[in-house]
Amino acid sequence: MTAALEIRNLHVDIEDQAILKGLDLTVKQGEVHALMGPNGSGKSTLAYTLMGHPDYEVTQGQVIFDGQDLLEMEADERSQAGLFLAFQYPVAIPGVTLANFLRQSINAHRKAQDPEDPGMPIPEFRRMLKSKMDMLQMDHGFAGRYLNEGFSGGEKKRAEILQLAALDPKIAILDETDSGLDIDALRVVSDGVNALRSENLGVLVITHYQRILNYIQPDFVHVMLDGRIAESGGPELAMQLEEQGYEWIRGQAD
């Protein structure tokens, strides 16, 4: 069965300030959606809320993920259920290598499926990690570096996509993955995402700019203004936005 992320009339506050004000959106496995919007429209709030950050308070609405009530789940349970968030600003965890972290994450996922699972055997893990790193043109030495510590902007984003590839989620949210990337890094990261595209993966690409959509072609484009979806359409909507700017949507919405 195809899993879906269904967001219905979602209202979210941060520190008693309403940020999301009745957002509806459905992303299914196999689909790529782009969510565009100006700064402050609530894009990142949506990403953090879906992943379960404790600072974001849902005041109204529902999110159903693969038939389950997502809002009742902790962040780790959401991940184990097949949701993934590529962070805009991944935090550094000093002293913990990327490889060690990834292996423990994979094993936590396996254990969630089967409490008896002894974990992925190390040789298999190494092979898997190497092949995914090759796909993202990452030096293998990267696996031994401390997670996000001293990583450049491009390295952080690659590491996020590496985690996406290794954890094999049903739905992945990419939160401004294009920000801070030069054109070469953007191409590598996008190629990586494209290589992962399949009928088993749904993707929600959150972005301020149309640029990344030249590389990751969306099936659907949504424009977010002031905490809700103001306009939805196909790839042509992104082009139109690029030419006419967000003011055009604002005008349409009014």
Next chain:
Amino acid sequence: MTDEAKQLQNFNTRYADKYGFAVPENYVFRAKKGLSEDIVKEISFLKAEPEWMTDFRLEALRHFEQRPMPNWGPETLAAIDFQDIYYFVRATDRESADWDEVPPEIKETFDKLGIPEAERKFLSGAGAQYESEVVYHKVREDLKEQGVIFLSMDDGLREHPELVREYFGTVIPYNDNKFAALNSAVWSGGSFIYVPPGVHVQMPLQAYFRINTQNMGQFERTLIIVDEGAFVHYVEGCTAPIYSSDSLHSAVVEIIVKEGGRCRYTTIQNWSSNVYNLVTKRAVAYRDATMEWVDGNLGSKITMKYPAVHLLEPGAHGEVLSIAFAGKGQIQDAGGKIVHAAPHTTSKITSKSISKDGGQASYRGLLRVEDGAEDVRSNVVCDALLLDEHSRSDTYPYIEIEEQDVTIGHEASVSKVGEDQLFYLMSRGLSEEQANAMIVNGFIEPLVRELPMEYAMELNRLIQLQMEGSIG
């Protein structure tokens, strides 16, 4: 019951299973409780010591009695009742070099703690102290042939009286501090090590200290002499049963590293939560010698311990790596001291402390550069990690510089496990507990990397055990 509550329960029972068990006390001798001149004379008599040692003990006792308690450090120290402690307990009438000759219930204790197995696998020699005295001691034959001495301090005094007399009490005199005076008066057990010039002891020598009796005082005394160009790595571990009344562990460790020699001393302290652990450790390093303390403090009720290195001649190098983990009801007052008494000397102090569930971890350190000690370089880094709102971390870095031409670096940081770090790790499927443990392990990783693999694994396992007690 939630998983966390189960694990918390496990945490308590697991110390009990693994370390906290006690065995019946079929002892050959136990001095009556309390401290007096008679007790001190009795200890010395039972050990058939030379007169100079008896005199040393008695002078130390007089100093202990006159010396006030320290007016700094944890206030609860005042709760120690020196008359409610057993100062000397002899568990067996002889020390063996064969585990099969160790009395069965004592052997069982060390079997349970994995000591004989560790000895077979990766040690150059092992010693095991049970209550006041060493019950087992052995060093590999090839090292013995090269002239390496690894004995209990009691046997060291018996078999090498001149060597002991030359160095004993020279690095830490009996009047150094109140607890050094106490140890000097009632010391028993500990290790005596001599490594001849140029000899490199490749695999570590290990001593394991075990308290079994309630209200016990353990006062081991260790003296290590590393001769010119020699090398040794000494490792000690310690545990005790969990009792509701307190025990006292007050050791003195003196180390002499001669020209071009190197000594590394590693401690993994995991006393039960009713043990006061008040220890004086100091080394002197001569020309081009290196002294390294690796000091891991995870257990005890209160620990006060600041391993010191005095750099006495040019080219000497001193290092202290300190890891302290303060859980519920624990005070870890740890750190290090370096004294640059000669020019062209270098040093480094690295301290990492972790506090959780209301625990208090302090870094207390001294860096001293004496007049005339030019071209000195030193770096002090202390980082503290707080796992919750109720826990505490304090830093007391004393720096005394009497010379112009020095390069001193000092950095201190306190971080809380950030919500963002936790969220990031949990978003990848790790539970809050796993995420916390990962952050803590990462925090101490730079130090764990310095340990031999077996000890690194042991330390990680102990921290895992400590972490499992955490409730969200």
